[in-house]
Amino acid sequence: MIYGGFQIKSFEVGKGQWHARIQRIDQKPVVIDGISFPTLDIGFAWSDQDAAITDARKVIDRFQQRSGMTVPSAAASA
Template identity: 75%
Template sequence: ARIQRVDQRPVVIDGMPFPTLDIGFAWSDPDAAIADAKKTIDRFPQRYGITMPATGASA
């Protein structure tokens, strides 16, 4: 994820200014990452796209 201050000023770390910060996340194993992603996705309301109805048999 790339983050930036709202006031557009750089973040200063050890005297070095950074206009944006790139951050990442790591999990101990793939299963933990998948489980966390599913929990996070389930919290978001659906905003875009459509849900296609399931079809029984094709014609």
């Protein structure tokens, strides 16, 4: 799923423990306090896939509010 310029991938680690991984769609790393991350695993185990995705969206929204970061959309690069 694409949201706010990020690819969100959900995955299950153990039975009923859903996580999300986010990566910028332009493949550039996310830089947090000077540290570069090619992908970020969201640090909670949710009981369902939708909750993991919702949490990932909130993290992306905080990135954009904190840094004013804008990422080109997939449509803009096509």
